[in-house]
Amino acid sequence: MSGEGTVYVVDDDIAVLESITILLNTAGFKTRGYTSSDTFLEECRQLGNACLLLDIMMPEMDGLELQHRLKARSINLPIIFMTGHGKVKMAVEAMKAGAFDFLEKPFNDVVLIDCIRAALEKQAEALRSQVEIERNAEAISQLTKREHQVFELLVDGNSNKSIARKLGISVRTTEVHRANIMRKLNAKSLSHLVKTALAVK
Amino acid sequence: MLALVLLALVTWIGYLVWSDNIERLRNDALKVNLAGRQRMLVERVGTVTNALAYVTDPAERQRLRAQLIDTVGQLEHARRLLLNDFGELSAPLAELYFNPPNAANGWLDDYIESIQALLLLPDSAAIQLDPNFLFIQQNLVVMVDRLDRVATHYQRENEQDLLHSIHFDSLIRGITLLMLLATGFFIFRPMEKQIAKDRVVELRAANEALSASQQELQLRYDNAPDMLLSLDPSTQTITRCNATAATRLGYAKDELIGMSRADLYTPACRDRATEAFENFLANGRVDDVELQVACKDGTLIDVSLSATAFRDPAGNITYSDAVWRDITRRKEAEAKIDKRTRQLTTLYLLGEQMLLSKELGPLMHNTAFCVFDTLPVKRVVICELCADGKNLTIRAAIGIPQNMVGAQSFSIDQRSLAGRALVSDRPVHLSGKASPSWLDGMDYLRDTGATNGIASLIKGSEGPFGLIMAFNDASNVFNQDEVDYIQSLSNLLGVAADRIRSEQRLHMLQQDLSVGTRDSALGELETSLSHELNQPLAAIMNYGQICRRMLAAPDNMPAQVQGKPVDVAYLVDRILGETERASDIIKHMQEYVELGDAYETELDINELIIDAVDLLKMSTYAASVTIESTLDSQLPKIKADRIQIQQLLFNLLRRAMEGAAKSGRGQLKVSTRVNDKQMVEVIIDSSGTNCYDDFLEPQEYIPFSDKQEGIGVDMSVCRSILEAHGGEAWQSSSNRGVAIHIALLLEGKAYVRRGDGLCC
Numbered sequence: 001m002s003g004e005g006t007v008y009v010v011d012d013d014i015a016v017l018e019s020i021t022i023l024l025n026t027a028g029f030k031t032r033g034y035t036s037s038d039t040f041l042e043e044c045r046q047l048g049n050a051c052l053l054l055d056i057m058m059p060e061m062d063g064l065e066l067q068h069r070l071k072a073r074s075i076n077l078p079i080i081f082m083t084g085h086g087k088v089k090m091a092v093e094a095m096k097a098g099a100f101d102f103l104e105k106p107f108n109d110v111v112l113i114d115c116i117r118a119a120l121e122k123q124a125e126a127l128r129s130q131v132e133i134e135r136n137a138e139a140i141s142q143l144t145k146r147e148h149q150v151f152e153l154l155v156d157g158n159s160n161k162s163i164a165r166k167l168g169i170s171v172r173t174t175e176v177h178r179a180n181i182m183r184k185l186n187a188k189s190l191s192h193l194v195k196t197a198l199a200v201k
Numbered sequence: 202m203l204a205l206v207l208l209a210l211v212t213w214i215g216y217l218v219w220s221d222n223i224e225r226l227r228n229d230a231l232k233v234n235l236a237g238r239q240r241m242l243v244e245r246v247g248t249v250t251n252a253l254a255y256v257t258d259p260a261e262r263q264r265l266r267a268q269l270i271d272t273v274g275q276l277e278h279a280r281r282l283l284l285n286d287f288g289e290l291s292a293p294l295a296e297l298y299f300n301p302p303n304a305a306n307g308w309l310d311d312y313i314e315s316i317q318a319l320l321l322l323p324d325s326a327a328i329q330l331d332p333n334f335l336f337i338q339q340n341l342v343v344m345v346d347r348l349d350r351v352a353t354h355y356q357r358e359n360e361q362d363l364l365h366s367i368h369f370d371s372l373i374r375g376i377t378l379l380m381l382l383a384t385g386f387f388i389f390r391p392m393e394k395q396i397a398k399d400r401v402v403e404l405r406a407a408n409e410a411l412s413a414s415q416q417e418l419q420l421r422y423d424n425a426p427d428m429l430l431s432l433d434p435s436t437q438t439i440t441r442c443n444a445t446a447a448t449r450l451g452y453a454k455d456e457l458i459g460m461s462r463a464d465l466y467t468p469a470c471r472d473r474a475t476e477a478f479e480n481f482l483a484n485g486r487v488d489d490v491e492l493q494v495a496c497k498d499g500t501l502i503d504v505s506l507s508a509t510a511f512r513d514p515a516g517n518i519t520y521s522d523a524v525w526r527d528i529t530r531r532k533e534a535e536a537k538i539d540k541r542t543r544q545l546t547t548l549y550l551l552g553e554q555m556l557l558s559k560e561l562g563p564l565m566h567n568t569a570f571c572v573f574d575t576l577p578v579k580r581v582v583i584c585e586l587c588a589d590g591k592n593l594t595i596r597a598a599i600g601i602p603q604n605m606v607g608a609q610s611f612s613i614d615q616r617s618l619a620g621r622a623l624v625s626d627r628p629v630h631l632s633g634k635a636s637p638s639w640l641d642g643m644d645y646l647r648d649t650g651a652t653n654g655i656a657s658l659i660k661g662s663e664g665p666f667g668l669i670m671a672f673n674d675a676s677n678v679f680n681q682d683e684v685d686y687i688q689s690l691s692n693l694l695g696v697a698a699d700r701i702r703s704e705q706r707l708h709m710l711q712q713d714l715s716v717g718t719r720d721s722a723l724g725e726l727e728t729s730l731s732h733e734l735n736q737p738l739a740a741i742m743n744y745g746q747i748c749r750r751m752l753a754a755p756d757n758m759p760a761q762v763q764g765k766p767v768d769v770a771y772l773v774d775r776i777l778g779e780t781e782r783a784s785d786i787i788k789h790m791q792e793y794v795e796l797g798d799a800y801e802t803e804l805d806i807n808e809l810i811i812d813a814v815d816l817l818k819m820s821t822y823a824a825s826v827t828i829e830s831t832l833d834s835q836l837p838k839i840k841a842d843r844i845q846i847q848q849l850l851f852n853l854l855r856r857a858m859e860g861a862a863k864s865g866r867g868q869l870k871v872s873t874r875v876n877d878k879q880m881v882e883v884i885i886d887s888s889g890t891n892c893y894d895d896f897l898e899p900q901e902y903i904p905f906s907d908k909q910e911g912i913g914v915d916m917s918v919c920r921s922i923l924e925a926h927g928g929e930a931w932q933s934s935s936n937r938g939v940a941i942h943i944a945l946l947l948e949g950k951a952y953v954r955r956g957d958g959l960c961c
Contacts, residue, residue, distance in 0.1 A: 013736045015779050019743030022767055026750045057732055084735030105739035109746040 005120035006030045006048065010040050010066065011055040011082070016105070020053065020112075027113050037061035041069060047077060049127055051100070051119035056083040056090055064090070067097050076126065078119035082107070129199070137200045139185045147184075150177040154190070155197045205388065208380050215373045222366045229359030235283050236352035239309070240345055242276045246316055247341040254329045262324060273316045280309055291358075297351045312337070312344055428504070428525035430457075434482065434518045437462045449527060451497035467493045467501060477506060481521065485510040491528065503532040540575070544686050547571045548693070555697035559704070565597040568669065568694055573599045576683055578671040580651060582643075583659075583694075585667040586623070593619060593642070593668065600672075601645055614641035622656030623665050628684050628691070630655045646672060655679050657691035661699045669694065707819050730786075737783040744776045803838040804846060806881055806945070810871055813851040820855070822862035831872040839881050839947050845922040846945070852919050853885055853896065853941060860889015860938075868937045876944060880929070886940035893932060893941050896920055 007029045011017040014035060021031045034040040038061060040052075052070075056063035063081055070077060078100035083090065091102045100119045103112065143151060146167075153163045160178065164171045187193040249269045256262050283298075299307040319333040328334045422429060428446035430439050439460050447454045450465070466474040470492045477490040490506040508523040551571050558564045569581040580600030584593035591613060595606050613620045616638045622629040631639040632653035639654070640646050646654075651672035659666045669691045673679075679687075748769055814828055854871065861869045866888035876882040895916040923930055929944045 013740070015740035015775065015782075016736055016743070019740045019747065019775065022772075023743050023747050023750075026747055082739075084732035084739070105735045106742035107739070109743070109750070 005116075005123070006032060006050040007053060007116055007120075008032050008034065008040060008044070008047075008050060008077075009053045010034045010037060010058075010063075011053075012036060012058040013055070016055070023109055023112070024116070027109070029116065037063075037066040037069075040066070044070070044075060044077075047075065049120060049124050051078045051080065051116060051123055053080050053082060053116070056081050056094070057085075064094060064097070067094065067099065071097065076123075078123050080115055080119060133199045136185060136196045140197075140200060143181060143184060147177050147181050150174060151181050151193075151197070154178065154181070155194055205384070208384055211376060211380055215376060218369065219373055222362070222369055226359065226362050226366055229355060229362050232283070233352055233355040233359055235279050236348055236355050239276060239279050239283075240348035240352060242272050242279065243312070243341065243344045243348060245272050246276070246337065247345075250316075250319065250328075250334060250337050254334065259324070266320065266324065269316065270320060273313060273320070276309075276316075277313055280313070293354055294351060297347050297354070308340075308344070308347070312340060428527065430523045430525065432462060432508075432521045432523055434510075434521055437478070440520060446525065449496070449502065450494065451500075456497075465494045467495050469493065474506075481508050481510065482518070485512070485518065494525065501529075502527055503529045541682070544575045547575050548686075548689060551690070552693055555693055555700075558697065558701065561698055561701050562596065564697055564701070565694070568690060569597040569599050572669065572671050572687065572690060576671060576679075576686065578673045580646065580649060580672040582646075582670045582672075583667065584619070584670070586665050590665075596667065601649065605645055614638060617641035617643070618654050618656045618670065619643065619668055622658050622668055622670070625658065628655050628657035628688050630679055630684065632678075650674055653678060655684065655687055657687045659691045659695045659698065661695050661702070663699075666695055666698050704819070708821065733786050734783055737779040737786070740779045741776050741783075744772045744779070748772050748776075804841045804843055805836070805838050806846070806850075806873055806883060807832040807834075807836055809843075809847050809850050810854075810873065810883065813847070813854050814871065816851070817854060817858055820858065822858050826858050826861045826867040826869050828858070829868075829870040831870065833873045833875065836873050836875065836881060837947055839945055841926050841945060842922075846926070849919050849922045849943070850883065852916070853893070853943065856892040856896070856916075857885045857887035857889055857941070860892035861887040862889075864888040864890065864938060866937070870937065878944065880944040880946055883943045883945075884940050885943075886935045886937050888938040890939050892939065893930075896941075897930060897932060 007024050009017060009020050009024070009031060011020070011033075012035055017033045017035060021033045024031045032043075034043075037058065054063045054066060061069075063083075067079055070079075079094075079098075080101045080103060081091075081094045081099050082103050082105055084105045094102060100122070101115050103115065140148075140151070146169075149167060150163055153166060158166070160171050160174045164174045167174070181187075182193065185193060185196055187196060246269065249265050249272065253262060253265050253269070256265060298309055315333040315336045319328065319331060319337065322328060322331060322333075423444035425443055425445055428449055429443040430446055431441035432438070433440050439458050439462065442454060442457050444454065447457055450457065452460075462478065463471060463474065473490070474492050477487050477492070481487045486507075486509050488507045492504055492506050494502050494504055496502060504525040505528045506523060506525055508521045510518045510521050513519050548571075551568060554564060554567060565583045565585075569583050572578060572581045578600075581598065582595055582601065583597040585596045586592075587594055593613060598606050613623060615621070616636060618629060618631045618636075618639050619642060621631070630653070633639060634652075640651070649672075652674050654670055654672040656668050656670040658668060669687060671679075671687065747767075751769055751772075810830065810832060814830060817823065818828065854869075857869055857871075861867050864887075868888040870886045872884045872886070874882050874884070893916075896919055920930075923943065927946045929942075931942050933940050933942065
């Protein structure tokens with residue numbers, strides 16, 4: 001129903017874990033449940049479009065700790081925290097560390113599902129842009145040495161004339177290089193080009 | 202000297218001549234005498250021989266013969282004397298005695314021989330016929346005549362010699378006189394002259410010495426360190442004074458002389474001066490009377506007056522010598538010491554207040570008064586720095602309108618007195634001239650005439666606290682002592698502010714302590730409770746929602762658990778199971794509160810009591826209650842929950858203290874011991890009564906008490922703690938009032954924990 005997204009659920013309380021996974025199944029999400037942070041960490045290599053529903057208070061490794069570990073491994077996953085007791089301090093800490101949302105147990109199914117959808121959409125968007133950036137980076141690396149020089153100067157805001165002067169080539173040649181760059185990077189305008197450059201950097 | 206020798210020589214010669222002359226005169230006299238005697242003896246011979254011729258009586262005759270023999274003997278003796286003593290006789294004498302003069306025997310010898318021959322005759326009357334008798338009778342007249350002549354001769358010679366001698370004597374006297382005159386003239390006069398000359402020299406030297414010493418005396422008189430004046434007691438005017446007096450008083454000497462004594466004294470001390478003068482008239486002296494005199498230019502000098510009287514033989518005072526010792530410096534020094542003493546006393550008193558005061562406001566006010574009292578200032582302002590660090594609030598002030606206190610705050614300018622003082626460790630001293638903007642932010646001082654001011658930072662442990670500022674007019678510039686003094690005051694105030702603030706904070710903390718601990722304990726409980734309860738509740742809710750979804754859309758049923766499809770019956774089972782779990786949690790919670798946890802730590806009850814007493818000493822009641830403690834140093838440690846026992850003891854002690862304070866006697870004694878049952882017993886004995894009723898007979902437990910000011914953890918909780926530890930409590934009456942006994946087991950209560958506890 002909601003497409004490709006997978007929802008990972010981590011909660012030490014088996015009843016809660018079970019009830020959430022069944023609920024999400026009925027709502028059409030693919031789910032995977034874990035009873036501890038450790039077991040989740042072991043399996044979370046290739047996540048794709050996914051989000052994480054995470055209980056804060058757990059024995060051994062708690063939710064916040066898991067969040068930090070994921071960050072340390074550069075695993076970008078929207079995290080929705082759950083807690084039995086909405087302590088403000090914890091919520092603030094979690095949000096500061098980049099949590100997507102914070103739900104207080106017990107929660108309404110509609111709230112939960114909306115939240116998960118939003119998280120998955122965000123993740124999908126992030127993945128898309130990640131792909132685009134990678135493609136652009138690839139395209140930039142494919143530029144010739146001279147084209148690369150022209151590209152750098154263009155992004156810095158130089159006009160064709162000044163680029164020509166700086167590189168010791170004619171304006172005409174510069175214009176040719178510029179056209180090639182635009183084509184290779186699939187850029188429709190100069191501002192698009194600059195945006196691409198910034199995203200890659 | 203020569204004159205003296207001459208004089209001596211002349212005198213000697215004169216003496217020789219004169220003594221020779223005297224000798225001759227004596228000889229002459231002797232010769233006259235001898236001649237006269239011889240004449241008398243010759244006459245007697247004539248008489249006696251004549252008588253012999255006529256007297257017949259043999260006895261008479263015998264007497265006459267003896268008389269004749271004696272006379273002849275005398276005659277013989279006289280002749281011998283004459284011849285032997287005078288040797289050669291002068292020619293006339295020789296002629297008289299010897300005729301012829303060169304005959305061997307003189308006629309006197311013949312005469313004597315005749316008499317002797319007559320005497321040789323036998324005694325008879327028939328001598329008239331004897332030749333010798335006849336010779337004697339015949340020559341008698343001749344003999345007498347001759348001897349008369351001899352005597353006359355001698356007499357004459359003697360007279361001549363005498364005359365001669367007299368002349369000579371006169372001559373000698375004259376010469377002597379002359380000599381004396383000469384001596385006097387030539388010796389004594391020069392000598393006298395010399396002596397006179399010497400005396401003149403001596404006199405002159407003495408005069409010079411005298412005048413030198415007089416000059417010195419005058420110099421000393423004039424340059425004496427003290428003012429010296431002489432006074433005529435009858436007119437009370439100055440008759441003499443030294444230069445010091447004139448210089449010091451600013452008058453010329455001439456002006457001063459003739460002035461009245463009274464005119465010099467300041468009006469303030471004139472009565473005292475008059476009294477001193479009367480004293481002087483009565484006793485002849487006064488010593489060290491402290492007076493004040495005015496100089497010509499109006500400057501006042503403090504003097505110490507001492508005076509001595511000089512009297513005439515009748516005992517009246519002729520004049521007085523007065524000494525004015527300038528004691529202005531001493532007075533100044535005394536005044537300085539006085540001021541210093543006052544400052545120190547103030548500091549001391551203020552320091553005491555600062556130690557004891559509970560509130561800052563009155564303390565600041567007193568400090569302001571102290572500054573005003575002990576320093577020559579017109580205005581004092583004490584400000585407190587606001588929390589924003591930019592504004593100052595006036596807390597106490599003197600010399601400015603009182604409505605400025607508290608209400609007025611002003612912003613600090615970096616160039617102003619206040620602004621500079623806030624960033625300086627030392628008091629800052631500024632005047633209007635030095636810095637035009639020195640009064641910035643203190644506009645209320647602008648028109649008061651303050652021309653210079655000093656500001657000292659009151660520094661608390663947490664940074665600048667405020668300022669003490671004092672202002673005066675130009676005539677009084679602050680000296681180092683005063684600057685130091687202000688700094689001491691601000692330091693003191695800083696310390697006091699710190700103390701009062703921390704005390705207030707402590708008091709608040711202490712007030713909040715029980716509420717706080719209760720809240721935090723409950724908070725802790727609530728967190729875990731809600732977490733534990735929310736787990737099953739969340740599960741129940743989820744299951745319920747799944748049910749609803751399934752019932753709403755029965756066809757759309759992808760839900761599975763581990764590959765098995767899920768149906769509503771399964772879900773309802775789960776719901777029931779989770780509900781039971783929630784109910785269990787609540788049951789466990791009650792057990793937890795009743796039983797507490799296992800006690801692994803060993804607890805020193807004495808330590809807990811000492812901590813609790815320390816805490817209580819900062820409470821509101823501390824001032825009115827004396828806490829005494831007798832703790833058994835051998836007390837064994839017990840196994841119990843530290844926090845709970847601490848709460849139990851603290852709250853009971855606090856009750857006892859409140860009770861003691863309210864009783865008015867303020868006695869509290871806490872002691873520990875091991876009792877007969879081998880339990881650790883704590884006895885809290887206080888003068889308060891009815892303190893523990895709700896502890897000994899607990900009412901219903903109401904955790905959320907409305908009594909925010911804190912009766913502490915409810916007594917029923919204390920009771921639960923005691924029971925959970927298997928302790929006992931009872932009350933007994935004591936000398937002080939009531940003693941409560943708490944007995945605790947050494948090993949705590951047996952570990953009882955039902956189920957898995959709360960951490961699922």
